[in-house]
Amino acid sequence: MTARTPSRQAVARHGWAEALLTVLAALIAMGVVSALGLWAAGATDLPGGAFPRVTAATVVMAVGGSVELSGDAGGIAGTDAGLTVLPLSVALTGALVVAAGFLWPLRHRAVAGAAELAGWAGRIAVLWLLGVLALALAARQTFVIDLGDDTLGEIGDLFGIRPEVGFTTNVGLTLLFGLLWLAGVLVLALLVSRAPLPARLLQFQESVRPAAYAMVALLLAWVALGVVIGLVVAATRGHAAETFALILLGLPNLVWLAFTIGLGTTWNGRVEGPFGLPMPQLLDDVLRVPDIAELNLGTLSEHDGRVWWLLVADAVLLLAAAFLMASRSPARIRPWQHAVHMAVALALTVLMVCLVCRLSAHYGLSVLGIGDLGGGLAGDVFLRPRLWSALGLALLWGLVTGFLGALLAGALGRRRGAVPAGPQ
Incomplete structure (x- = not known):
């Protein structure tokens, strides 16, 4: 009993x-x-x-x-x-x-x-x-x-x-x-x-848990960075209401999009009609074209060269995530294994981001054939990634940063079990 x-x-x-x-x-x-x-x-x-x-x-x-x-x-x-x-x-x-x-x-x-x-x-x-x-x-x-x-x-x-x-x-x-x-x-x-x-799942926790933790930390770090930037923009550049609306409704949509773009991913999209993206004017400028536009580091840099900082931010945050993953992993896991774990985890993370950050909206109206489904009232907005290239880039980034993060964690003695216990 x-x-x-x-x-x-x-x-x-x-x-x-x-x-x-x-x-x-x-x-x-x-x-x-x-x-x-x-x-x-x-x-x-x-x-x-x-x-x-x-x-x-x-x-x-x-x-x-x-x-x-x-x-x-x-x-x-x-x-x-x-x-x-x-x-x-x-x-x-x-x-x-x-x-x-x-x-x-x-x-x-x-x-x-x-x-x-x-x-x-x-x-x-x-x-x-x-x-x-x-x-x-x-x-x-x-x-x-x-x-x-x-x-x-x-x-x-x-x-x-x-x-x-x-x-x-x-x-x-x-x-x-x-x-x-x-x-x-x-x-x-x-x-x-x-x-x-449960006991049957314990064999997976050494390889899966550190990688999952690192990826969640990576995504939350991007959100935190976006909150800080959004608050600074609201305080210094006006349009506070619109900025807070974006923070409260779609901030991860924006910062996780920026995260994938920093990796080199290309998104295709278009903004047409009186409606637009609830995002910075830079994106609207790139996407408001007669044909389907490409959204990547190259096209964005033509309007604002500061977007190259996304590449720097990705490099720093991915290396930090790889170091965090390695520091939470057993010391017996080799650097090349960390690289593989990081690559798989990052590819799955980018896949999730590509699926949840898609956007599609349209509205139109016609009366007696006049207006072609709306004229001035019609609007069409969409944004979708080039998925396979995004996953390939994620695998490459994951392999490199995972290997470097493991070496860094090993050099600093931060890998679990890397530092032997003192004399008993």
């Missing part, structure tokens, strides 16, 4: 109440960040009391949910709209809170069984799906589009056309992607932390 008591107490420390607290804390934090970012962007002026619904939709998109745009302009008019974007500031906030809540009850544990971890994750998942479902049902709104005072507006008034555009959620896809998002966060939390793993 006494042998089972610690196990029962351990399970009691992370039951349904703790799971509910974790889920509520994550959703509230994401909602607050979304609301503040949308407020800074001026979304409180949206008609029809749409602000809470737009906030809910932002949180849904942040967890990978499917938000669909729809339009209706009557039988003699047509609309076309679409949006694909992840507000990564909101997603990162939720991921950090969920990971902290998931790991907190395990912080003093030496051993955790697979059944126990699965039960704890399952309780969080059930409550998470209920929370995401509530947000998905709330994220619905319709807006009326003003045609203006020109010819298009006069035709609209003549035929009584009131074009509308709205958004709704695909509940099934939202629940599926929301569950996958949660699973990814929980798995990554276990990989990065020192939380106990």
Whole structure:
């Protein structure tokens, strides 16, 4: 009886109440960040009391949910709209809170069984799906589009056309992607932390955990650097509201894009119409061309030579990440093995960044064929990476910095087990 008591107490420390607290804390934090970012962007002026619904939709998109745009302009008019974007500031906030809540009850544990971890994750998942479902049902709104005072507006008034555009959620896809998002966060939390793993997985922690920890630290370092730069820009160059909106909604979108560009990656994109990227003017200048534009160090340097500092920042931060990975690894792992681990980890990280930083948005309207789906109202924005070249560059950077980081850690005696114990 006494042998089972610690196990029962351990399970009691992370039951349904703790799971509910974790889920509520994550959703509230994401909602607050979304609301503040949308407020800074001026979304409180949206008609029809749409602000809470737009906030809910932002949180849904942040967890990978499917938000669909729809339009209706009557039988003699047509609309076309679409949006694909992840507000990564909101997603990162939720991921950090969920990971902290998931790991907190395990912080003093030496051993955790697979059944126990699965039960704890399952309780969080059930409550998470209920929370995401509530947000998905709330994220619905319709807006009326003003045609203006020109010819298009006069035709609209003549035929009584009131074009509308709205958004709704695909509940099934939202629940599926929301569950996958949660699973990814929980798995990554276990990989990065020192939380106990089931016995069958212990053989992987020496090679996987240091690399995962280093990659998370690398991405968070880029976010921290972006926050500092954003605050300086807001304080010295004006446009504080727009800058804070970017920080609160899409800062990782920008800094992780810069991270890949510093590696040499090329992104293809275009900005067309009255809409633009919620990012620095430099990107808009490069992408606002008649054809598909290339976004890389070369094209950006034609407008601002300071972008070459991205290359320097990547070199320094990647070497630091490689050193951190090596210092957390056993001394028996050789430098070439560190190089391979770093290359694989960096390639997977760049793959994730390329997938989550994609952007696509368009809207158009036509009346009696006039306007070619919108004329002045039409807009098209997209941004996508050249994936295979990005992964190849990541492998190359990882091999070089991983090897150098291992040599540096070995020279400084920072590799785990490298310094022998003193005489007993």
